[in-house]
Every structure is written in C-alpha cells, then in structure tokens.
Amino acid sequence: MSQPHSNSGIADVLVKIVAKRQERLDQARGRETLTEPPRMARFQTPEGNDFLRALADHRGRAVIAEIKMGSPSLGSLKGTFDPVEQAKAYARGGAAAMSVVVEPDFFHGSYDLLRECTEASGLPAIAKDFIVDPLQLRWALRAGAKAVLLIAALYPAAELYEYAQMARRFGMVPLIETHNTADVAKLSGHEWELVGVNNRDLRTFTVSLGTSEGLYGSLPKEAFKVAESGMHTAADLDRLSSAGFDAFLIGESLVKSGDPEAKLAELLGKS
Numbered sequence: 001m002s003q004p005h006s007n008s009g010i011a012d013v014l015v016k017i018v019a020k021r022q023e024r025l026d027q028a029r030g031r032e033t034l035t036e037p038p039r040m041a042r043f044q045t046p047e048g049n050d051f052l053r054a055l056a057d058h059r060g061r062a063v064i065a066e067i068k069m070g071s072p073s074l075g076s077l078k079g080t081f082d083p084v085e086q087a088k089a090y091a092r093g094g095a096a097a098m099s100v101v102v103e104p105d106f107f108h109g110s111y112d113l114l115r116e117c118t119e120a121s122g123l124p125a126i127a128k129d130f131i132v133d134p135l136q137l138r139w140a141l142r143a144g145a146k147a148v149l150l151i152a153a154l155y156p157a158a159e160l161y162e163y164a165q166m167a168r169r170f171g172m173v174p175l176i177e178t179h180n181t182a183d184v185a186k187l188s189g190h191e192w193e194l195v196g197v198n199n200r201d202l203r204t205f206t207v208s209l210g211t212s213e214g215l216y217g218s219l220p221k222e223a224f225k226v227a228e229s230g231m232h233t234a235a236d237l238d239r240l241s242s243a244g245f246d247a248f249l250i251g252e253s254l255v256k257s258g259d260p261e262a263k264l265a266e267l268l269g270k271s
Contacts, residue, residue, distance in 0.1 A: 061241065061268060064099050067117050068251050072205075077255060101129075101251075131163060179202065197211060197226070226249055
C-alpha cells in the first residue's frame with residue numbers, strides 16, 4: 001500500500017496508526033506466506049453474504065453493534081467489560097450484525113477477539129482494521145468475518161477498488177468508510193455494496209450527525225448506506241433513518257452503557 005503522509009490531507013492519527021500497522025505486518029509477513037484468494041471477485045449480495053443479508057432483513061433499523069477495547073480518544077477499556085458477554089448481549093438485544101475492532105496498538109483489539117465474539121454471538125461480523133496489506137484480509141476471513149472495513153482516506157481510488165476486489169475474492173463484503181466529499185469521489189466509476197459515513201472528525205474527534213446527512217445525496221444509489229459514530233438515542237436513529245440510511249454502526253454508547261442489551265432495546269425503540 002502507498003504510504004500516507006500528514007500533509008496529504010489524512011489526519012495525523014491515521015498516519016500514526018498506518019505506520020504502526022505496516023511495521024507489524026512487515027514482521028508477520030516473514031512468518032506467513034499469502035496464498036491467492038480462492039475465488040473470482042464477485043459483487044456481494046444479501047443472498048450470498050450473511051452480513052448483507054442481516055442488514056437487508058433489518059433495513060432502516062439495522063444496528064451493527066461494535067466491540068472495541070479502546071481507542072485513541074477513550075484509552076484502553078480492557079477490564080471494564082467482558083467482550084464475549086457483550087457480544088452475546090448484542091445478539092439477545094436485537095443487533096443485526098456486529099463490528100469488532102481488531103487493531104492492537106491504538107484500539108487494543110485482535111483477530112482472536114473477532115473470532116471469539118463471532119463464535120459466541122452467532123452474529124455476522126465486520127473486521128475493523130486499518131488495511132495496509134492483503135494478509136489482513138486473510139486474517140479476517142480466518143477469524144470468521146463476513147465483511148471488512150476499508151477507509152477511503154487511506155488509498156488512491158484505484159487502490160481502494162483493488163482492495164475491495166480482493167475482499168470480494170475472499171467472499172467478504174467491503175464497507176467503504178467515507179468522511180467527506182473527497183472520499184466519496186473515489187467511488188466514482190464502480191458499483192459498491194456497502195458505503196458508510198463516519199460522523200467523527202478524525203482531526204478533532206468531534207462528532208456531528210450532520211456529516212451523514214450532508215453526504216447522503218452523493219453516496220452510490222445502489223449501496224446499503226451505513227451511518228457510523230455519534231448515535232446515542234432512538235431519536236438519532238430516527239433522524240438518520242429518515243435521511244435514508246439503512247444501518248447504524250454504534251460502538252461507544254453500547255460499550256460504555258453497562259447494560260448493552262437494554263441500551264440496544266432503547267436504541268431500537270423497544271424499551
């Protein structure tokens with residue numbers, strides 16, 4: 001992957017995370033040989049991909065409930081909750097799918113964590129990593145992921161599409177995360193199954209649901225549309241559902257709730 005620099009418009013925190021991720025991948029590559037993906041690249045559909053099927057079945061109120069063991073803004077959350085029990089609570093509470101942050105240095109995750117949470121909950125899961133090497137896609141597949149995150153800001157348009165095609169060859173659906181119109185412009189010329197808007201500004205860490213609302217009209221019409229970050233109430237989901245979003249990736253309000261099953265019921269208007 002081409003290396004981003006802080007003067008390229010990419011937030012400094014992403015530059016640091018990618019550099020550390022590349023360092024770890026350079027070490028791992030010597031211990032593992034990447035074989036070719038097992039199939040042709042195929043556009044993923046709800047009929048052939050469990051993650052997309054779950055979103056389709058709950059469209060307009062599909063919650064992708066996130067497991068994360070920390071973040072640059074929160075610090076480490078290890079010891080504050082049991083991630084496996086949290087995943088089970090998500091399944092009981094009506095989550096359509098699950099997100100597991102696997103990056104180890106800034107978010108304190110792992111692919112083992114993804115595997116454990118997926119097996120415990122039965123929910124189709126997306127691996128949230130900062131993809132800098134195809135080896136990470138194989139790790140995601142081995143851990144049971146049905147989807148992978150690709151952050152549009154990290155790649156030129158052609159490289160973004162190449163990574164998406166490789167994910168499809170592994171049978172996983174790529175969720176393309178955008179933050180602004182420059183990210184969305186990289187999607188031109190191709191069809192996409194799943195596109196997200198992150199409401200968090202990665203430079204300031206401030207959050208505004210208006211980011212999703214402002215970008216919605218420029219997102220690919222054929223894609224399932226996911227609002228990410230900053231949703232804390234059923235009214236927030238109502239607002240973004242009314243704007244046209246199909247699914248909602250929610251992490252912090254669930255992880256910090258103390259009762260994720262009850263919080264999900266509240267978000268889904270069931271309480």
